[in-house]
Amino acid sequence: MTKQFKILYRMVIILLAGAAAMLLGAFILWAIGADVTKTYSVIILEPLKNRIQIGEVIIRAIPLTVIALGISVAYRSGIINIGAEGQMAMGILAATAVALALPGLPKAVLLPLALTAGALGGAAWGFIPGLLKAKLHVSELLSTVMLNYIAAQFYTFCLRGPMLDPAEITMGSGTPQSMRLTRAVWLDRLVPGTRIHTGVYIALFLAFVVWLLLWRTSWGYRMRAAGAGERAARYGGIGVAGCLVAAMMISGAFAGLAGAVEVAGVHRRAIEGITGGYGFSGIVVALFGGLHPAGIVPASFFFGLLIVGADMTQRMAGVPANMVLVLQGVIILVIVATRMVLANPYLADRVWRRYRALFRHNMEE
Amino acid sequence: MDFAVNILALGIPFSVALLLASLGEMFNQRAGVFNLGCEGIMAMGAFLGMLVPYAAGQGAPVSGAFNLLGLLLAMGAGALLGLFFGLAVITFRAPQGIAGIGLQMFGVGTAGTLFRHFVGGTQSIPGIDRLPIPVLSEIPLLGPVFFSHNPLVYLTFLLVPAAWYILFRTPWGLRVRASGTNPRAADSMGIRVNLVRYQALAVGGALAGLAGAYLSLCQVKMFSDEIIAGRGFIAVALVYFGHWRPLKITGGALLFSLAQALQLAIQGQGIDFPYEFAVMLPYALVIVVLAFSRESLLLGPTALGKPFNREMRT
Numbered sequence: 099m100t101k102q103f104k105i106l107y108r109m110v111i112i113l114l115a116g117a118a119a120m121l122l123g124a125f126i127l128w129a130i131g132a133d134v135t136k137t138y139s140v141i142i143l144e145p146l147k148n149r150i151q152i153g154e155v156i157i158r159a160i161p162l163t164v165i166a167l168g169i170s171v172a173y174r175s176g177i178i179n180i181g182a183e184g185q186m187a188m189g190i191l192a193a194t195a196v197a198l199a200l201p202g203l204p205k206a207v208l209l210p211l212a213l214t215a216g217a218l219g220g221a222a223w224g225f226i227p228g229l230l231k232a233k234l235h236v237s238e239l240l241s242t243v244m245l246n247y248i249a250a251q252f253y254t255f256c257l258r259g260p261m262l263d264p265a266e267i268t269m270g271s272g273t274p275q276s277m278r279l280t281r282a283v284w285l286d287r288l289v290p291g292t293r294i295h296t297g298v299y300i301a302l303f304l305a306f307v308v309w310l311l312l313w314r315t316s317w318g319y320r321m322r323a324a325g326a327g328e329r330a331a332r333y334g335g336i337g338v339a340g341c342l343v344a345a346m347m348i349s350g351a352f353a354g355l356a357g358a359v360e361v362a363g364v365h366r367r368a369i370e371g372i373t374g375g376y377g378f379s380g381i382v383v384a385l386f387g388g389l390h391p392a393g394i395v396p397a398s399f400f401f402g403l404l405i406v407g408a409d410m411t412q413r414m415a416g417v418p419a420n421m422v423l424v425l426q427g428v429i430i431l432v433i434v435a436t437r438m439v440l441a442n443p444y445l446a447d448r449v450w451r452r453y454r455a456l457f458r459h460n461m462e463e
Numbered sequence: 464m465d466f467a468v469n470i471l472a473l474g475i476p477f478s479v480a481l482l483l484a485s486l487g488e489m490f491n492q493r494a495g496v497f498n499l500g501c502e503g504i505m506a507m508g509a510f511l512g513m514l515v516p517y518a519a520g521q522g523a524p525v526s527g528a529f530n531l532l533g534l535l536l537a538m539g540a541g542a543l544l545g546l547f548f549g550l551a552v553i554t555f556r557a558p559q560g561i562a563g564i565g566l567q568m569f570g571v572g573t574a575g576t577l578f579r580h581f582v583g584g585t586q587s588i589p590g591i592d593r594l595p596i597p598v599l600s601e602i603p604l605l606g607p608v609f610f611s612h613n614p615l616v617y618l619t620f621l622l623v624p625a626a627w628y629i630l631f632r633t634p635w636g637l638r639v640r641a642s643g644t645n646p647r648a649a650d651s652m653g654i655r656v657n658l659v660r661y662q663a664l665a666v667g668g669a670l671a672g673l674a675g676a677y678l679s680l681c682q683v684k685m686f687s688d689e690i691i692a693g694r695g696f697i698a699v700a701l702v703y704f705g706h707w708r709p710l711k712i713t714g715g716a717l718l719f720s721l722a723q724a725l726q727l728a729i730q731g732q733g734i735d736f737p738y739e740f741a742v743m744l745p746y747a748l749v750i751v752v753l754a755f756s757r758e759s760l761l762l763g764p765t766a767l768g769k770p771f772n773r774e775m776r777t
Contacts, residue, residue, distance in 0.1 A: 126573060130580040178560055236753045237703075239499055239560045243696045244746040255739035378568060381561070418579035420688075423572025427503070430565030435555035 108388045115386070115432035122428045123421065130417075137415045141407030144414070151406060153292025157364055159402035161186070161356040163301040163395055165380030167308045168352025170389040174312060175345035176325030176338075181227060181242030182353040183377025184249030185220035189354025190361050191256055192219025194276050194368040197283040198261070205282040212283045213300075213358045220354015221347040223249060228346030232339035238346070246377070257368060276368040285363035295363035304352070305391035321345060353377065375423070379405070382426040385433045401426075470724045471608040476682065477720035478713075479619045480505070480674045484698035485705070485712050486626050487670030491545075492702055493630065494663035495643035495656075495766045496552060499563025502695025503570020504544045504668050505675035508537035510574040512676025513686050514581060517588050524589040534615075534676050541672020544570060545664035553657050553664075556770035567695070575688050582686065590684040591615065613681045620713075627709040639663050643764030646771040656771045671695070693746065700749045706762050715752075719745055 120138065127134045145151040165182045172179040179185075193216035200208060226245060230236035257274040266273050285295040312318035323331045324341035332338055356376065361368055383401050387393030408422040484501055491498045515533035519525045548566050551557045591613055599610040630636040641649035642659045650656050678694075679686045697719065705712030726741045 126576065130577065132580075180564060230750070230754055234754045236750070237560075239563070240696060240700050240703075240753060241750050243693065244700075244750050247693050247746045248743045251739040251743045255737055258739075259737065378564070381564060382568075385561070418576045420572045420575035420579065423568050424576060425572075427565045427567070427569025427572055430568065431551050431557070431562055434557035434562050434565065435551040437557075 108393075111433060111436045112386055112388065112393075114436055115429050118432040119425045119428040123425045126424060127417065127421070132417045133415060137411050137417045137421075140411045140414050141404060141421075144410050145403050145406040149289070150292055153289060153294045154406045155399065155402040156292075156294050156298065157402075158405050159398040160295075160297045160301045160363070161360050161376050162380055162383050162398035162401055164304055164356035164359065165353050165376055166383035166387060166394045166398055167304055167391060168349040168356075169380050169384040170387070170391075170394060171308060171312065171321070171352070172345045172349035173384060173389055174325045175321040175341050176328065177228070177231060177238050177342050177345050177349075179224070179227075179242060179346060179349040179353075180239060180381065181224065181245050181350070181377070182356075182380050183373050183375070184242070184246035185223045185350040185353035186357035186360075186373045186377055187249045187253040188223040188350075189216035189220040189357030190368050190372055191253060191261075192216050192354065193283075193358035193361055194261065194279065197279045197362075198277060201280045201282075203282060208280070208282040209285075209362070212362060213355060216358025216361075217351040217355040220357065221351035223354070224346040224348075224350020225343065228343035231346070232342045250373075253373075254370065257370060261368065263367070274370055278367045279362065283362050284366055285359065293364060297359040297363040300355075300359055302395070304355075305395055309391045353380070379426060382429055385430060466728065468604055468607055470721060470728050472611070473727065474717065474721035474724035475608065476612050476616050477723055478716040479613075479616050480678050480682065480694055481698050481701060481719060482619055482623070482713060482716040483674035483677060484671045484695060485701040485716060486622065486709060487667035487674070488699050488702045489626070489667075489705070489707055489709065489712060490630070490639060490663045490670075491667040492767055493643045493707055493764055494639045494660045495646060495764055495769065495771065496549070496660050496664055497559045497563065497699075497768045498545070498548060498566075498664065498667060499560055499696070499699060500544070500548050500566025500570060501563075501667075501671050501698055502691055502693070503567040503574075504541045504671040505678070505691045505695045506571045506574040507544060508541050508672030508675025509679040509690050510578050510675075510686050511540050511672070512537040513588055513590075513679040514577075516590070516680070517582060517586060520589070527591075530591050530680060533680060534673060537672040537676035538669040539672070541668040541670070541675070542665040543668070544672070545666075545668020546661060548668070549661045549664040552770065553660050556772065559768050559770075571688070571691075574686075578686055578688075585685060585687060587685045588680070590680045613677075615677050615681055619677075623709050623713050630709065635659075635662075640764070642771070643766055646766050646769075650771070650773055656773075660771070671698075674698070697745070697749055700753055703763070704749075704752050704756055706756075707764065719748065722748060 124134045127137055145155050165186065169179050169182060193212045196215040197208065197212045200211070203211070223245060227238045227241040230241050231238045254274060257276060261276045263275055263277040265277070266275065285297050288294045288296060288298065312322060320336045321341050321344070323334065324336055324338045328338050357373070360372060365372060379401055383394060383398045386401070387397035404422050404425065408419040411417040411421065412419045484505060488498060488501055512533040515536055516525045516529045519529040544566065548562065551562045552559045593612060594614045595611040600606040602610070630639065638649070638654050638659045641652070641654055642656045646656045675691065678690055683690055701712055701715040701719070704715040723745055726744060729736065730738065730741060
């Protein structure tokens with residue numbers, strides 16, 4: 099296959115997946131008696147109508163891009179990371195802890211320090227399933243999910259206990275959230291009147307780094323070889339176990355960094371529910387973006403749009419925001435199913451033959 | 464003594480949802496399909512199970528027929544979702560792990576969407592009452608532990624030997640095991656491997672749907688987005704832990720739910736221990752158990768997770 103054909107083919111699959119998801123979503127909307135066209139137009143067009151809303155779409159696209167980049171590195175190396183949700187939570191905790199512990203430092207020191215802490219927190223949480231998979235053959239599909247639940251509990255424990263804002267206790271509200279971070283860790287706002295922050299640059303820079311890493315270094319080649327075929331890679335002298343651990347740690351570091359960026363750029367304090375499904379949406383974005391940085395950036399914008407749009411449908415069309423989850427689930431199913439079909443021309447051929455036989459049979463009768 | 468009886472009496476009904484779902488997952492995996500979407504099917508089952516009695520009574524007690532209808536609806540929808548998953552992973556040969564995540568998101572999302580539309584907010588339902596067995600429940604110690612539960616609890620524990628019998632003593636069970644262990648050989652013996660896999664997915668889906676409905680109708684008596692809370696994933700892990708055997712799976716399910724009951728009992732005693740860590744424990748336990756059951760992979764269905772394509776030589 100030529101490169102152009104490959105890209106075209108990916109785009110066909112992805113458009114097909116999008117269309118199928120819309121169709122199935124339309125069916126569910128119809129079943130609950132909602133106005134299908136109105137709902138879709140609210141989801142897709144409404145968030146693009148003014149500057150503030152576009153800003154909201156972009157600030158959601160930032161963590162989605164970063165997480166999806168990490169997930170695609172893991173996926174390319176043959177390990178599926180469903181644990182981004184937990185890794186993100188750990189990243190938030192680590193970044194917040196550093197920011198709260200060292201309030202006096204200047205911005206040039208503290209901000210990189212906090213972001214690094216976030217990445218390390220996520221990497222540490224990704225190291226566990228990576229090691230379990232490499233050394234003990236524990237399915238990462240199960241261990242990462244369990245670690246998500248553990249991280250979520252640990253996160254709320256920290257917000258309610260050691261990290262709880264002292265002001266919340268004296269005020270008596272007891273809302274589980276950390277103290278407001280010092281200005282030195284804030285990511286600056288870029289466009290006045292919106293919440294777009296400098297995390298955009300971080301996301302785009304990471305997209306470039308991932309492309310460079312995977313396609314322009316021998317190390318990336320080894321990772322991709324380990325993912326493409328374990329046996330062949332091992333025969334070629336590639337340490338597959340090491341690749342798995344490294345891939346999971348990188349993936350975790352990206353998710354953790356996404357958490358740190360989110361906390362420094364948007365909320366400026368650790369609050370409950372920050373991760374809000376970004377970890378799972380990141381999987382969809384990675385697949386929808388064809389596991390390539392050039393696809394992931396636009397894909398995350400599109401999913402940011404869906405997330406903002408879904409909140410609006412709740413208000414404007416009375417359709418629950420959970421609809422987004424439905425669409426994402428269907429998109430995953432269709433993408434993974436169609437990729438196999440289109441990769442295997444025999445299947446299409448067989449379906450065609452069976453169909454033709456049926457047709458002839460009817461003609462004879 | 465009372466403390467132990469309480470934990471047992473609490474833990475046994477807790478195990479039912481896990482047990483139903485993992486018995487279903489056992490059939491899937493024995494046939495060669497790894498269904499990580501169990502969580503999503505359970506969510507749909509939980510919603511549909513409570514929908515019928517809720518709509519009929521709007522919170523007031525309804526006749527048993529409506530509860531039964533809810534259970535049947537949940538099972539039917541579960542079977543359909545299982546077949547839908549089969550379409551993706553059997554016919555279209557999608558990678559099973561990631562497709563399972565798709566099914567999970569789809570199931571949880573659809574259940575949540577429909578719930579908000581048809582029910583609205585948190586609504587408690589009377590659900591299915593406990594049914595103490597007349598004479599037996601009077602026995603001290605044994606009575607409260609074994610004979611004072613929901614009808615579904617008894618049914619589920621009867622299902623365990625039934626599942627064993629079906630899997631190891633019936634022709635269909637043999638076909639299921641053959642499809643998961645050596646599909647090529649099974650195919651040459653005239654077994655329609657992919658058809659058997661579809662059947663197993665329908666059975667597994669129906670059981671997962673029932674497991675969800677048990678949670679909403681008997682255990683929690685309402686529906687919420689977090690009702691399943693990872694039980695679907697734990698059920699999948701229990702199948703590994705139980706080496707794909709009904710009795711060992713039952714042991715695993717009981718172990719986890721007794722740990723959960725113990726945790727609640729300790730909380731009730733007012734011992735100062737952070738609540739969040741107590742909730743973490745079962746999940747951590749799953750990871751530890753998985754880490755130490757490495758050799759079990761050799762006992763499992765060897766074609767697990769591999770799509771079968773009779774035209775391809777692999």
